[in-house]
Amino acid sequence: MKYQQLGLIGCGLMGGSFALAMKQAGLVGRVVGYSKSPSTTERARQMGVIDQTAESALLAVAGSDIVLMAVPVAATDATFKAIRHLVKPDVLIMDVGSTKRDVVDAARRTLRERIGSFVPAHPIAGKELAGVEHADAQLYRDRQVILTPIAQTQPELVVQAERLWAALGCQVRTMSAEDHDAAFAAVSHLPHLLAFAYMAGVMQQKESEAFLQLAGPGFRDFTRIAASDPAIWRDILIANREEVLKQSERFRGALGVLEQTLKDCQGESLEALVQGVAQVRSHWRLNTRQK
Amino acid sequence: MKYQQLGLIGCGLMGGSFALAMKQAGLVGRVVGYSKSPSTTERARQMGVIDQTAESALLAVAGSDIVLMAVPVAATDATFKAIRHLVKPDVLIMDVGSTKRDVVDAARRTLRERIGSFVPAHPIAGKELAGVEHADAQLYRDRQVILTPIAQTQPELVVQAERLWAALGCQVRTMSAEDHDAAFAAVSHLPHLLAFAYMAGVMQQKESEAFLQLAGPGFRDFTRIAASDPAIWRDILIANREEVLKQSERFRGALGVLEQTLKDCQGESLEALVQGVAQVRSHWRLNTRQK
Structure with missing residues (x-):
């Protein structure tokens, strides 16, 4: 070839x-x-x-x-x-x-x-x-x-x-293109949307400059994708907006559950929830050809 | 000494x-x-x-x-x-x-x-x-x-x-302890809450296993903190819940603005918004002793 x-x-x-x-x-x-x-x-x-x-x-x-x-x-x-x-x-x-x-x-x-x-x-x-x-x-x-x-x-x-x-x-x-777009809305497009929204929310605050000086390695990794190319991400998010909005809706639900455990000081529920996601995330590996 | x-x-x-x-x-x-x-x-x-x-x-x-x-x-x-x-x-x-x-x-x-x-x-x-x-x-x-x-x-x-x-x-x-907690709610505790909620939202879906196999380097970095210690984060989030909930509320507002640009296909507003955060993020540096 x-x-x-x-x-x-x-x-x-x-x-x-x-x-x-x-x-x-x-x-x-x-x-x-x-x-x-x-x-x-x-x-x-x-x-x-x-x-x-x-x-x-x-x-x-x-x-x-x-x-x-x-x-x-x-x-x-x-x-x-x-x-x-x-x-x-x-x-x-x-x-x-x-x-x-x-x-x-x-x-x-x-x-x-x-x-x-x-x-x-x-x-x-x-x-x-x-x-x-x-x-x-x-x-x-x-x-x-x-x-x-x-x-x-x-x-x-x-x-x-x-x-x-x-x-x-x-x-x-x-x-299929449909399965592709649904999957990437979940694992790529939504994280970008959330990282953009998170940065926008921080930047709205008058203390934002002082806040950002204190940010550590967790912030660095969580927001890395917020520095992505604006024109490319405008196109991606608008092209796949239906799936992205579906994923965002689902995310809001999950965030609401976590917020409720905080409001109610439900330490056990909160820990169980975090335990569940931490376990899945710590076993996840980037899918590459070699592994 | x-x-x-x-x-x-x-x-x-x-x-x-x-x-x-x-x-x-x-x-x-x-x-x-x-x-x-x-x-x-x-x-x-x-x-x-x-x-x-x-x-x-x-x-x-x-x-x-x-x-x-x-x-x-x-x-x-x-x-x-x-x-x-x-x-x-x-x-x-x-x-x-x-x-x-x-x-x-x-x-x-x-x-x-x-x-x-x-x-x-x-x-x-x-x-x-x-x-x-x-x-x-x-x-x-x-x-x-x-x-x-x-x-x-x-x-x-x-x-x-x-x-x-x-x-x-x-x-x-x-x-002051107050300033500290407000700042870290913004730059550390909220990102953890969002990463936990994001993972929980993905995991709720029946296709989640297939989705996660497709996830790339953006997902890897965005969710790294979702693998954090559940007991430690239970304590942090509950101890600082007032500030964290305030930040989460603010985040929801910023997310809502982005979602609306998608619903309305407002490419220009979306790009301007992403441009603003991408610029701040790309100039941000981890504050260390040496740099």
């Missing part, structure tokens, strides 16, 4: 890291890249992340046998429109979006009968530091990648995608 | 680490330790954390010129009662509790006119792994320690305490 040309649409952290990983693994001949901002594309070329710049998304697809769309979720629709005339059955097209129902919907609307080439993908990896400067050939190593093919997706392209991500050191899973 | 004998009441992670740090810094001649569980005391002795076991808290205080109470917050009252007959003006007594108003109240009730010896202390350090097995001479290094003396506290003992923690590599601050 070796591709002649990767067409990279979006040369930021996610796309740039994919290009570097593909090169390092010897899986691609050359990389042609396009980014909305010409300065990003140029920087990617200077850094050796891509070999050649393209003037448009369509030109990045021209002559490529594999295409990765690594653009903000909200730009998916426009990107599909820009490239659809060059989408051919033998070209593997993937995205890296954190939500999948909206991406699949956009693909249905835009690619129509050419949708079989598109294998929706979500690599569970990232950094708080966006931009091609932080691109890293190891970003995807030992991470999970979720593929959410639909009935029309060409099965051989799904197999290709599975092999490719596995060759980059990932553990690959396949599920 | 060198102490002849440290009386250690509670030989767990916090107490054991303090004893090891004092020894490593050459600040103490010997350590006499007592724990509620004789097996813990014995293990501490075998590990060299303490030099001699005491049969009671009172006997750990006898002959000591410095005493550290490293017991769960709820045991503070009983510990003060057990030792008060040997509390003398020239003996520095400190605790390590994460809440301070309740500790100061217990000291007032129990130590009465002997309260001047007690310097309430809260080192902002810890691990999810409790127990003397995890005691670590470096636990307090580069961490902050908050002292919350009251009007009756002997000033020279406050100075002693400041010097001592500084000698262990800590940055020392002094504030």
